[in-house]
Amino acid sequence: MAKAKATSGRQGAPPQPGEDVESLIDLDDPRLQTEAAQKLMAAARELFVKQGFSATSVSDITERAGMSVGSLYYHYGSKTNLYQAIYMLYQRTQERRARETVAAVRAAGVTNGLRLFLAGTRAYLLGAWEHRDVVRLAADGDTPPGFGLYMRRINQEWMRKNTTLLRESTNLLGQDDALSVRAVVAIVTDAMGGICREVANCATREEAEELVARAIDVFARLADVPPGRP
Structure with a gap:
């Protein structure tokens, strides 16, 4: 699979309507290699599996990870990008x-x-x-x-x-x-x-x-x- 490229200056912000979500995430971005990013991903994975994507909120994920909402947006940009x-x-x-x-x-x-x-x-x-x-x-x-x-x-x-x-x-x-x-x-x-x-x-x-x-x-x-x- 071709590596997804991060759009310059945009990964820390929620995606705008019509944007290609895939283009906002780069798995090799240093921000995604941190312990904080890994905790967010582990929490999201557990919650998505347990209660589904739609029923899981950003606050659910950050509360499970013991982190702030701002941290999720800094590392992933949105709940959708985190799923991706x-x-x-x-x-x-x-x-x-x-x-x-x-x-x-x-x-x-x-x-x-x-x-x-x-x-x-x-x-x-x-x-x-x-x-x-x-x-x-x-x-x-x-x-x-x-x-x-x-x-x-x-x-x-x-x-x-x-x-x-x-x-x-x-x-x-x-x-x-x-x-x-x-x-x-x-x-x-x-x-x-x-x-x-x-x-x-x-x-x-x-x-x-x-x-x-x-x-x-x-x-x-x-x-x-x-x-x-x-």
């Missing part, structure tokens, strides 16, 4: 997990692009269990205005990166079968949200792992990848 930051951090963690898994599988000698793709997909789905509270939070529909557009951007970027991964790897569905590669990536990308929700709703990690294994098996058959762990 929580999800962006989750997505960054997921992407790093998938990327590191693909690198490890590639280092082990796997060159088939579809196997690499499935390995990264498996890692991403297992990460949904580790961060199931955030997955449920995004899935319940009680999200900030414009969040659906942001999610579509994430999906588009995921599809672009994985299509590139497949096309640059050897032993694909066929060197000239670019449309099949695009079709597989599109189908898996569209399915990811629903499968992540199902993984997050599993009662145990064992159940989540089995569900992920079944999903990868389905994807492998769809992509005509020979049996075996990707």
Whole structure:
């Protein structure tokens, strides 16, 4: 996912009508690396999960964090931006997990692009269990205005990166079968949200792992990848 850029001089103020919320947050901003910012994020995450985005007020968050309202606006700019930051951090963690898994599988000698793709997909789905509270939070529909557009951007970027991964790897569905590669990536990308929700709703990690294994098996058959762990 492309790193969101902070608008100069604006992160400390509430967003104005019509502004792109995503442009106001930069996860690498020094203000978001402080203990205060981390406390605010932890408090917001807990409250959003417990009572929803709409029912959680700025004062609820700052009271839980033991901080002032002004501190939240200084660090995040708004409750909406704080929600966005929580999800962006989750997505960054997921992407790093998938990327590191693909690198490890590639280092082990796997060159088939579809196997690499499935390995990264498996890692991403297992990460949904580790961060199931955030997955449920995004899935319940009680999200900030414009969040659906942001999610579509994430999906588009995921599809672009994985299509590139497949096309640059050897032993694909066929060197000239670019449309099949695009079709597989599109189908898996569209399915990811629903499968992540199902993984997050599993009662145990064992159940989540089995569900992920079944999903990868389905994807492998769809992509005509020979049996075996990707």
